Amino acid sequence: MLDTATTALLRAVLDEVCESISQREIGARTHVASKILEAATRGEVSPEALKQVGRDALSHAPTLWR
Template sequence: MFDTATTALLRAVLDEVCECVSQREIGARTHVASKILEAATRGEISPEALKQVGRDALSHAPTMWR
């Protein structure tokens, strides 16, 4: 698992990327979180790179309107 600092970074990235996403959009938030975690697991811990991964995931996230 990740250390405390990395966990805090991942949470901050998720919150920033999903700031305009409703808390009720669980599917979209989960999709973004999983992609960010996948990148971190591969060793990507740059905040900017993780944000880009999150933004890319958000653009392809499932929504109830599609």
């Protein structure tokens, strides 16, 4: 289980990475969140590294337009 500070960091990173996509893009947001969470559970807690993981995930996220 992640501590409160790490959880807050993950939320902030997710919000920043996904700021350009609609809240209704649940599939894309879920994909990005899962990749960020995977990185954090492996021990990655650097905000910049987590943002990069999120950006990479967003570029491969499922969308309604594909």
